[in-house]
Amino acid sequence: MKRSFLSLLIFLLPLTSLFARAPKATIDEQIESAIAPSAQAISEIVFYELPISDTMGIPLILIWLLLGALFFTFYLGFINIRGFKHAIDIVRGKYNQPGAPGEVSHFQALTAAVSGTVGLGNIAGVAIAISLGGPGATFWMIMAGLLGMSSKFVSCTLGVKYRTEHADGTVSGGPMHYLNKGLSERGFGKVGKFLAAFFALMCIGGAIGAGNMFQINQATQQIISVTGGEASFFGGGNAWIFGLIMAVLVGLVILGGMKSIAQVTEKVVPLMCGVYIVAAIIVLAVNITQIPAAFAAIFEGAFTASAIGGGVVGVMIQGLRRGMFSNEAGIGSASIAHSAVKTNVPVTEGFVASLEPFIDTVIVCTMTALVIVVTGAYTLDSGDGIALTSASFATVISWFPMVLAGAVILFAFSTMITWSYYGLKSWTYLFGNNKIADISFKIIFCAFVVLGAPMQLNSVVAFSDAMLFAMSIPNMIGLYMLAPVVKSDMQAFLQYARSSNKQPLTEEAVQAKVEKI
Template sequence: MKKIILFTVLSLAFCNPLFAQSTAAADLSIDEKIDAAIAPTATFISDIIFYEISIAGVGIPLILVWLLAGAVFFTFYLSFINFRGFKYALDIVRGKYNQPGAPGEVSHFQALTAAVSGTVGLGNIAGVAIAISLGGPGATFWMIMAGLLGMSSKFVSCTLGVKYRDEHADGTVSGGPMHYLSKGLSEKGMAKAGKFLAAFFALMCIGGSLGAGNMFQINQATQQFVAVTGGEASFFAAGNAWIFGLIMSVLVGLVIIGGMKSIAQVTEKVVPLMCGIYILAALVVLGANLSAIPAAFAAIFEGAFTASALGGGLVGVMIQGLRRGLFSNEAGIGSASIAHSAVKTNVPVTEGFVASLEPFIDTVIVCTMTALVIVVTGSYKMDIGDGIALTSASFATVISWFPMVLAGAVILFAFSTMITWSYYGLKSWTYLFGNNRAADVSFKVLFCIFIVLGAPMKLNSVVAFSDAMLFAMSIPNMVGLYILAPTVKREMQAFLAYARSSKKQPLTEQAVEAAQV
């Protein structure tokens, strides 16, 4: 309990203006004081995590190489399971391999929507526009490649998340990199290394959940809400943005208080709805620009392989696409396996198949639809800006009122991302401080407080710091995935043998093992 209180006090101090008083002039705003206090630490950590090497005059973050190398390795090591397993993934989501009475809290579909809600969001709206602004239409091709390769990383991570999860007496479960790093590496004779990597991941995940999964999300949602309710003249813009944060905090609190089951019940409705509306709007825009689609695909493929591409030539366009693709679907970071580990199954690899659909939905479908809209409308050639502004302007060329819909989508994306990341942070928090009521309640309260704090703030350093922590999660996670990949491969081969068997038995661990013999 003392550890929880200490961590909570330090976390609140992180966003307390008194904490920043000594490092900023008295006439600075609260936001500026906090930003000034955190800037040195944020810059130092961000510079380490996003350290760049130069290739053909283009800076390439090593963390991107780390994630991409893993995605490529797992794709080849598992014999392109991202493609071969697609049919099985759809069958499992549809319930073909359901196991009545299996341990867990949510269905395969609910686990998938919960995880997708943590990735589908601002990266699909603003991130894609930034990639095309910097790398041209060709960046779209490399985003798609990042999504396809990322499917393999998600397959490995989420299989391990279920395999090494903890099942509690009340029926709840806890899984994710913290557990497969500590347990899995212990099985390999690396217990001390596993515990250290697990604790490091959990600490980074808490920081990522409070920053990138919370404050950044509510801040962007608040800005969009202010924009559609009067801009600078809006009631919420006049020093009252915290009220919007408070409202969102209450809504988030009402959902997360019920745990993973409650989160999954919301995401299974919200995620298909918001993705459906967004894709439908994209199809309307594409339909209105039907004659421009062939030229758009030509521009995408030509731009992907020509040195005349924007942003540093061929290397530049490749990096922009891969970076936005991998950063959008978070393949290799390990966060999604925390949600997937709550699934009802006693055959872990089934959820690996389901999880592989996540980058496909996030990057190959949603990101590609955004990219096509921007390319066919030609908006990226105009001086509109980048990010949400460019995406909004592209849709508005056909649907004049779409900026209002986009604002609503951003708020829904932010809401669903927050409730999912609250679960990621909670499981990391309870891993460090114990799976008890005090730890559970303290984190949920802390998370809701950060929503209120994040709404009015303009904290560039906080965002940089939280982003660094988010991607720092991939360092211990990928180490564990490499070491435990043979375990995943054995389970994959066993399931495939079972699935192809002519004598089908009910899906159990024993039936899967027997089919491989």
């Protein structure tokens, strides 16, 4: 416990210089000045780029995530493809187990996890990737989504398998638990404990920064933009009020725990994805004659050296980077939400989790990309991804910027409530699963919603993004070491699913198949 508190103090140390700043500096400036040196150093380490030409490099963290996704895809025999039908069947309730431990259904766990990934990256990130890498980046985004399904399968199976069930019926799972318990089982107890604590610390930072302050800040900017810019009420120095409103709404949801979060996300996620996709379909229908040319541009741009962004390699990097970063496959965060599912057979949730990158990247990101390509908006010189996406939709639906602003707010809200759960479970892992730790983190999280709304904190965002992707370092190490456990469980379930004489689905019934494989 002492080491945990020491780790937290090290994490918060850069903020101590705030109190030494001159009182004339604004809060934004004080925080920016305090965080900047640490943020820049950590960001440069995590996002270090391996030079591949004089003008282009590839982030090592991207290689780390991509190699893992490729390995698990081949190691598990393309389970991302052949397990797709099983995933749909499980979500539909075919393998439900009444009385199984857990807090939420397979569908609720899926929507909660999807709400943590489907968001601003699908709106702004895709536009930026295409503006930098051309239409061909879309192809590589799709590839990243398909490969990422395998990483999610492994991570979320382990999340359920090594979760901790509490006396009140709640559960705690995720990388912290399978790194600790799973690696201990394989004789690497000390390594597992260190990796688990490192992951938890990074997850707390990622939750407060990328999963909270960045989300509310972008939502605030959108609401200011559509209500009259700086002349609007929220733009006139009152942005904190919007943050306070959102903080209250977030607080009302997260105080109810995972069940409350899942009840919200199972309604919000299908609604916001549905509205967004319907709008995309309308734009594509109006531009239906341009769709064949758009697909031709996507495939041609993916493999031709004349593509923008540094030729084929440049296009590939842009597409894979956006795809891997969008669905967060390999980072491990989603397994925290999936661990709360009601099941006795962990691998069933692995199948369900594999749908997440498919929904996030293959469907939502691809729809955004097609709209941008068919409308030709990607040729515009714009560094603002949201504005570029908005302009694409506005070519057909003039009032869509208002709808998009609403979507951004919903995306931000759902992302915040999901990441609050990720941060909470990491917090309680380090400081104990008790009421004081639970309430204290929720209060801190809501306070940062208010603080994040009016601030322009580039260094905070860079710092939190670095922590977010630093989570993949311990997580992927654990996934490699525990992959044989997942493969055994996967083979057992597939054998069970093929059986003509099916017993009720229990862990014992599935494991009984192992000897016959």
